[in-house]
Amino acid sequence: MIKAILGKKLGMSQIFREGEVIPVTVIETGPCVVVQKKTQDKDGYSAIQIGFDSVNPSRVNQCLRGHFQKHNVVPKRYLREIRVDDSQKFSSGAKIKVDIFKPGELVKVTGVSKGKGFTGVVKRWGFKGGPASHGAGGWRRRPGSIGASSDPSRVFKGKKMPGRMGNKRVTVLNLRVAEVNAQENLLLVRGAVPGSMGGLLYVESEEG
């Protein structure tokens, strides 16, 4: 069985464990459904495609509707592929639920971080900026020099400059599972997780 699942970030809260307050992120996970199996012979690699979050069939375009129909699965909002060694072990329509995780286990969570828009160099790269006082004016949050003069006559690639920040795929490693609620399909993970509320998350076990 794979130890990975798709979910939706619901928000953060806290729980008490032996008198200690633990900050947790509540993730609504699955149940996910195995839709398609990709095989070495047919597709050149072995993977399973899983779907999450059922939608009204009339909301799905025809090509996708046919795809779901072919594998006899209710249309899902999200489809993601997971590489597995042998996809033949899975059957399409099989459910993946939260109970693949146990409390205390380590997981990694992937999501799309919140977009911050066009940000300056202080927020984006942690530059110090200028002094706030001592007669200094007009040089509060600027990047400073971006390189030398006529040699090399250009700005080096990868120079940290202002630009769009966030809205990127981010993975947070080694988050501890605080609680698994199989009835409500909820996963409580210790700590924060990328993205805004309602964002799609991919939770995978750290083992193997």
Added chain:
Amino acid sequence: MQEKIKKIEEKDKKKEIPDFRSGDTVAVHLIINEGERQRIQVFEGIVLKRRGGGTRETFMVRKLSFGIGVERVFPLHSPLIKEIKVIKTGKVRRAYLSYLRKSH
């Protein structure tokens, strides 16, 4: 969506919490673990404020210990709080009694 989080928080919430607000004098009975032993410590003072909601609600208690003001913030639903006793109800017109800190 928020409803589901509320449901989880409901589980951690305490059943009986006396009705108290800022200005009241309360005695907080704390469970203190010392290795194997467990004992109760009482922290008695005036409630300066309550803040937050759900399981995250906290309250701040101020007392005078040998002439020095001591303030502690407790999570209202902490399992380490065995009991909260209301000793006196105060009569205040503020939600946050920061003015109590000022010496006259």
